Amino acid sequence: MKDERGILFILSGPSGVGKGTVRKSLFEKDPALEYSISVTTREPREGERNGIDYFFKKREEVQKMIEADELIEYAEYVGNYYGTPKEYVEKTLDEGKDVFLEIEVQGAMKVRENFPEGVFIFLFPPSLEVLKNRIINRGTETEDLVLNRLKEAQKEIDMMDAYDYVVVNDEVEKAVARIQSIVVSEHCKRERVAKQYQKALGSERI
Amino acid sequence: MKDERGILFILSGPSGVGKGTVRKSLFEKDPALEYSISVTTREPREGERNGIDYFFKKREEVQKMIEADELIEYAEYVGNYYGTPKEYVEKTLDEGKDVFLEIEVQGAMKVRENFPEGVFIFLFPPSLEVLKNRIINRGTETEDLVLNRLKEAQKEIDMMDAYDYVVVNDEVEKAVARIQSIVVSEHCKRERVAKQYQKALGSERI
Incomplete structure (x- = not known):
């Protein structure tokens, strides 16, 4: 186990804001x-692979994981379950590695309850118009679902206040650079590093 | 005046840690x-220019500025005054620009009292040995002054707890990159940006 525990970063934001694209980049x-x-x-969706993009599971399987308390958070969203396996996250943080979650806003709020020390990043659309076009251009939703998702998105934006950072997804490259800066910066936070630095100098006192 | 006020960043740290070199880079x-x-x-010192590196002033001049409350902070350090002119800092922040102060630890503590919203970065030596060598190699101090500065440095390191971030100055390039990340990251902090984002979307509600 390394001296410094890893940091849990949670990337979230409204439906259609481009969380998946930013996370991949x-x-x-x-x-x-x-x-x-x-x-x-x-x-x-087309091109998504099991075990890489998601673990695609049957409803009964996820319900069993929920009952066994094996998920940090789960949410039902537009009729489907989404959840985060607990064991993997804890193990990785203990090894001193950072863990990145990309999840829906509902799920992020539950992580906040379980991991208040996590760093919560809200991906923000440059405008509602852009958000609407992204949802439509995805081409996987009916018109009713688009309106539904947009209304959800508006509610989700109102939940921004529970986050530590807000990153505008105007361009993927820029959004990624901002998130990388947040990762570096969080590792320089005094409350995370002061102890180990003082320990390192402790044996050298004049 | 821009929507977002500028951020005041304070770069400080023990004597000899390399604040000036990092700031220039x-x-x-x-x-x-x-x-x-x-x-x-x-x-x-050799190569330092008035009005660029410092405003070099007589003792009486600085004392007059102190009496007129024209300095955000000032400190006497190894027999000399160091201070930060108040007017320039306020004006620049109001214009929406970030201001960077590079000051001694004593001075930083006074800025903390006047500007608690400032972002305080502590530049940390990779080891006390390195710090000692840097002070000696500067070649501007007598042996007594070196020991004096090292003892001061030890006290200053103990004041790290009053800072927001700790950046190790192992290599100038790396330290600068970390500070740049902190600047970007602070501009993404939710409490700074949430209002203007919500305002921008306000006229577009569905």
Whole structure:
């Protein structure tokens, strides 16, 4: 176990803001980050792979994990379960590695209850118009679902106050650079590092 | 006046840790930062220019500024005054620009009283041995002064707890990159930006 425990970063934000795209780009740039893969009961979208993008599970399987308290958080969203496996997160943090969760706003609020020491990043759309177009262009939703998702998104934006940071997703590259800065900066926070620095100098006192 | 007020960053740390070198490198990389030049009564070192590195002033002049409450902070350190002109800092923050102060630990503690919303960064030596060598190699101090400065440095390190961030100055480039990350990250803090984002979306509600 390293001296410094890893930091749990939670990337969240309204539906359609581009969480998945930002997360993928972040992990391409920073292979040292550990990504916590969620379980979900929703159908895989084109190109999504089981065990890489999500663990795609049946409804009964996820319900069993919930009953056994094996998820840090779970949420039902537009009729499907999304959840985060607890064991993997704890083990990785204990090894001194940072863990990144990319989850829906409902789920992030539950992580906040269980991991108040986590760092909560809210991905923000440049405008509601952009958000609407992104949801429509995804092309996987009916018109009713688009309106539904937009109303959800508006509610989710109102939950921004529970987050530590707000990052605008105007351009993926810029959003990723801001998140990388937050990761570096959090590792320089005095309350995280002061003890180990003072210990390192302790044997050298004049 | 811009929507977002500028942020006051305070770079401090023990004598000999390399504050001046890190600050110069930071400003070469990031010309958008405004550097607040300090007044001092100490003699210029080789290469230091009046009005650029410091405002070099006579003891009586600085005492007059203190009496007129024209300094955010001032400190007497190894027999000399160091101080930060108040007017420049307030004006620049109001224009929405960030201000960077590079000051001694005593001075930083006074800024903390006047500007609790400032972001306080403590530059940390990789080891006391390195700190000692840096003070000696500066070649401007007698042996007594070196020991004096080292003892001061030890006391100053004990004041780290009053800071927001601790940045190790193992290599100038790395320290500068960490400070740049802190600047970006602080601008993403939810409590700073939430209001303006919600305002921007306000007219678009569904």
